[in-house]
Amino acid sequence: MTHLTTFEIFLLLTVLKIAVVLVITLTAVAYTVLLERKVLGRMQNRWGPSRTGPFGLLQPLADGIKLFLKEDMMPLAVERPLFVLAPIIALGCALISISVVPFGAETKYHGVDLFQIANLNIGLLVVLGVTSIGVYGIALSGWSSNNKYSLFGSLRATAQMISYELALGLSLVGVVLRAGSLSLRDIVNSQARHGMLSWNILGGFQIVGFFIYLMAAYAETNRSPFDLPEAESELVAGYHTEYSSMKFAMFFMAEYANMITVACVATLLFFGGANTPFGHIFDGVFATGFIHAVLPIFWFVFKILAFLLLYIWVRATLPRFRYDQLMSFGWKFLLPVAMVNILATAFALAFHP
């Protein structure tokens, strides 16, 4: 590596990181779909997919092949450029936010952090901004489909997402106040001192913020119990009614990639990111080399899996909200509680710094 300049090493490693993270994220998306179908099946007392491969493990592959080979229908009345652009915006925005997530302990190799694509000092704001751009994918898909069910679905989704974005953003302010930084790496490091006790949800007393974030995140990702945009009993399939083949698959992948992003942010901000829950107790056992570098990634993946299971569990459990209930819940309950949480955190930090 000595004959390469620093910039070349940086460039090569960054491209490599992007490729690896992209492949892993897309695989994770495919297997989250399988996980959801299996767990939902077991919760509803049936098997779920079990025919393709051992335990149905090849099901995502079969689904992918099916979606690739299906005919790509383009209805006559659609607004063609926007109809094609919408799924690209949706999937692109869902995948971009992963780039600021630190998914392991800080490990430098020739000055490049191996376990985070980009350490921005406004990482959290980038995640929020990219999420708010993702609304366009859904809004445009509904409008360009030229179908009243699609339009209703996308109007619902847009209204819901811009309403819950406020509660979502405000619920994170408490964490930012405690960490004193918007960089996701700094926020994770601020929770690293005493293991589980210094995580924001326990030691940081941000449990209210966490629950507001969790509820707003369900609405942001259009997941049950806030999945009104896709309410199949009323709107056929919501904003992606007219989409088929890979364009439909892109919306589908965007939904699950958003789930993973939201789980990442919740893990980073409230559950100490890639830190172990045991603090420094087992430092003597795993202090060496490879395991020391890989163990944080294990914890990160474990926490994200726990969040995904929670998502699926909630989907299997709760019925759908009514639209007016959804709006009044967001504006009249979550938003004021989030503001009170900010004030309480600010006072606590001012008097007990």
Add this chain to the structure above:
Amino acid sequence: MQTALFIIFGLAAIAGALNLLFQRHPINSALSLVVVMMSLAVLYWSLGAEFLAAAQVIVYAGAVMVLFVFVVMLLNAGEEVRTHGSRIAYIAGIPGAAAIFCLLSFVFLKNKTALGTTQLGGYLSDTISNITEISHTLFTSLLLPFEATSILILVAILGAVVLARKEL
């Protein structure tokens, strides 16, 4: 590198603004405006104002323009109809725009020393966050304008609520 970014996104902003004027469908114009705002955000970022860039994306591109698109979608606004009605626009438009451009560039060039210069690029490599500085300025020397703006926005929200109520 950063000069290249500046040129690319400056051109993108200009192209988006021109497209905004030339498109006949309101939703295409609204989307061009989104492109302009995103390019401006990148320009702010390359000048070292990363908080401003994020605020531009979240507030303008993410919230204000979504509402524009929302309204266009709800009203189902059709394509703009070209008319030859307004002669004044043809006669006064281009000279007027040229005059404003000349006036602005004259004022800026005349006060060049007072305005000072800035350097393109070179801001992204340092790791100092300017959010701390912004909040210090905002809550010490600019506290009164900040609070006045907050009250103004509050009044606007109350006004909107009153106007939107069904029974007055």
